[in-house]
Amino acid sequence: MSSPHPSPKSPAASGTYSVTETAEPSRSAVVTRLRAAGCVFAEDEAALLIAAAPTPDDLAALIERRTAGHPLEHVLGWAEFGGLRVAVDPGVFVPRRRTEFLLDQAVALGRRLSGRTGRHIVAVDLCCGSGAVGAALAAALGGVELHACDIEPAAVRCARRNVAAAGGRVYEGDLFAPLPVHLQGRIDVLTANVPYVPTEEVGLLPPEAREHEPLVALDGGADGLDVLRRVTAAAPRWLAPGGHLLVETGERQAPRAMETFRRSGLIPRVATSDELYATVVIGTRPTDPTRPTGTTDPNGTKTA
Known part of the structure; x- marks a missing residue:
């Protein structure tokens, strides 16, 4: 690995x-x-x-x-991500270079939605860690109603520093639980950098990850998809019609992740980057809830 x-x-x-x-x-x-x-x-x-x-x-x-053995980013106090210098405190998950691919996908979808509606989009950075994805998304789009949350207190403190510049708010709690109820049915772009390392493979990670980053940000359960399933099950209630959920997974996990998206009523597709060794599953809430999946998504992309 x-x-x-x-x-x-x-x-x-x-x-x-x-x-x-x-x-x-x-x-x-x-x-x-x-x-x-x-x-x-x-x-x-x-x-x-x-x-x-x-x-x-x-x-x-x-x-x-x-x-x-401390991560370089913890030693320096920052990491480069999405063109930003993002604060990263000790004990906080370090934003990965490959996650910039998820960011790029989110930016493209956000621009498309903003151009279509003529308004600032509503974005949520779930499992936000340092808040790098949300902060970089807001910077790229130039105007976003941004919310972020994480279960780790250290991550929340760090994210508040990074997200404040974008005028965003950060909440502490488990997945959607701390988000304001008024966001239900309004989220245009929902990024969730969930943990997806299978439990038995956590010990294979480099020491600087497994010894200096929170286990909750790494361990995705027996098959690595436990948190992804929880996020996907709840996402349709929070997404706006035509809104998108973006989740990073391992390449081998993508087919099972797509099936999870389908069962939750989202229209799934997979985007990959060979350069960054990144796989992102994107699920779209149908604008017409009566239209079956397995045809064409709102962006014109054929889905399985």
């Missing part, structure tokens, strides 16, 4: 830091320590850590945490 964490983009290419000639010996020493600890992208990580540390003592503390 590949690492769940995004590899840092080349800092030199993005212009996010500069290393002077006088810093090169220190940088070489940092790279050596990181390599010895097993960091695959040691040079890029060294540059980011050096840029983040105002003093040598601060740098030593950051290196100590990273070489002890």
Whole structure:
């Protein structure tokens, strides 16, 4: 299984830091320590850590945490996601690079709905973690009624920092339970980055994930689809007619996930990205509840 964490983009290419000639010996020493600890992208990580540390003592503390196995994003306090620098606190699920594919799908659907209705869409980021998906969705669309929620208190505190800039609200609780009742039947785009690792495979995850991220954000039950089933069963009550639910899954899980969507009355389709090794199942609430599934969805896409 590949690492769940995004590899840092080349800092030199993005212009996010500069290393002077006088810093090169220190940088070489940092790279050596990181390599010895097993960091695959040691040079890029060294540059980011050096840029983040105002003093040598601060740098030593950051290196100590990273070489002890803490996720780079927890050490830095942020992650790049969807063109944003998203705050990520210790103990909070780190947004994955592959989840940017889910974001891209949500943005495309949101733009289509906004263009069709001429209004700002209503979006909910369920199982929001740091709030990265919701914050990036709002930034891309330029105007969203945004709500987000998570069951983990640390995630909620972190998400509130990221979502505030978009004028959104974050709630603490289990799935839909803490959301305002007035959102029922109004949600245009519902993203749910649910845990989908089967319980017996959690132990195969990289140590920085299984030791430093909450288990509730990783463990999806016996087949990895327990939380997905709960979300899908309740989603039709919350989605607006023609609204969309987007959930990330593993490639092997997609057929069962689609069947779950169908049983809940949603019109499913699967989108995949070979580049990001990402699979997203998208379910649309029919605008005509009497029309059977298995024909054509509201976007003109043939469904199984």
